[in-house]
Amino acid sequence: MGESLSTLRVGIVGAGAISGQYSRTLQRLPHLPVVAVADLDPARAQALSDGHPKSRVVTVDELLAADDVDVVLNLTVPAVHGQIALAALAAGKHVYGEKPLALTVDEGRKVLRAAADAGRSVGCAPDTVLGTGIQTARSVLDAGTIGTPVAATAFMTTPGHERWHPDPEFLYRPGGGPLLDMGPYYLTSLVHLLGPVATVTGVSSRPAPERVIGSGPRAGTVFGVEVDTHVTGILTHVSGAVSTLMISFDVWAARLPRIEVYGSGGSVSVPDPNRFDGEVSVFTAETPSWQEVAPTAGYVDGGRGIGLDDLVRSAAGEHRVSGALALHVLDVMETLLAAAGEGRALPVATPGVRPEAMAGLLPDW
Structure with a gap:
């Protein structure tokens, strides 16, 4: 890397179609190691986890409770983007998610209020x-x-x-x-x-x-x-x-x-x-x-997930996504x-x- 960056340990919720692109990007970012993966389909979660040898397959509740997860990468379907983000923030995690931020503006406002109350950052695709x-x-x-x-x-x-x-x-x-x-x-x-x-x-x-x-x-x-x-x-x-x-x-x-x-x-x-x-x-x-x-x-040569990198680089100010x-x-x-x-x-x-x-x-x- 061109500069010293903090490490944020990543827990991924959602191992669907888009997760492979994020996985390839995160494999290039050693300061953003994937440590846990959760999905409703354990086989999909395992396939994603296999790309990150230091990660493990867990339930969503286990991921949110994990002490070694600093940021939740929310790759679920749009209908539960806000729900997962709120749960992650309540657990003291930073959140970066796929778009849209939430299902409605009202729900999105709740996410940002929860982040402010928790002193945590929220980022969102597209990056x-x-x-x-x-x-x-x-x-x-x-x-x-x-x-x-x-x-x-x-x-x-x-x-x-x-x-x-x-x-x-x-x-x-x-x-x-x-x-x-x-x-x-x-x-x-x-x-x-x-x-x-x-x-x-x-x-x-x-x-x-x-x-x-x-x-x-x-x-x-x-x-x-x-x-x-x-x-x-x-x-x-x-x-x-x-x-x-x-x-x-x-x-x-x-x-x-x-x-x-x-x-x-x-x-x-x-x-x-x-x-x-x-x-x-x-x-x-x-x-x-x-x-x-x-x-x-x-x-x-950017890839999906660099928004997480921007979040780390911009820790002292507002990140760009x-x-x-x-x-x-x-x-x-x-x-x-x-x-x-x-x-x-x-x-x-x-x-x-x-x-x-x-x-x-x-x-x-």
Whole structure:
């Protein structure tokens, strides 16, 4: 490592599909050793534990009570994110979890209050915003390369995760849907790039009442859809910039940018916020053609779990994927769905913050 870091011993709750990506990252971070794994399926827990020789398989209660667990990595389904976080904080643990922070804003507020009362830190995915893609784009904006940012677009379209996910039902239940599943990548990036959101308005729809699992042992299984699967929103940032957002599980193909930011003197093309890297390109009045920008900031070759590393590195201050940021993003999403239902613009109650930018490249994590 490039600097001396404190050690936080990690207990993982949830050994589902995403846990493998976290596991590979944590194997590269010796100051974040995995010591315990819990899952409803003991076989899955054992498979994850096997990648961390010093870890053991335990129950959730045993993990929360363990003296050698400093931070709980919460990789459960969205419906219990808040429940597990609250239990971990009550047990005196720090918490880092998958998105969203909780099922509702009210529950998210309880998580942050519990963290404050316990004197513990809460972090939340997505940490893709710490990769070279978003951080390089941010450095372009902060340098004034395109002047004052005035607008942005953000598009995520797919026909649905049930085509590839073996157990996709949770994605179509409360806490899921394209906005709560994929929206955090785009909205967290927009807050990093343009700052917090003040008001939102939008529309949403649910074209198909049922979906069919397309792969795995349950292929062909039909299940019901309980949430809207196509969401379009207009976000007014505190800075005055206006973002247009479209997140959908109902689009088979589209030629749309992932994220673009438009300024008074040019534009920035931002790579897929579900990845840690990708090409950043700039178009300016002085150079009226798209020019690729070499990476200037962020974790090089980042992977899911580097948010835990940022939590450790930022121990003296607010980390860049904090619970407060995740609560603001959850509030934006919840308010957007409410605005779509009411057919009017609504204010976002949480103040939000624009996290500190990364000062340069981190190649030695």
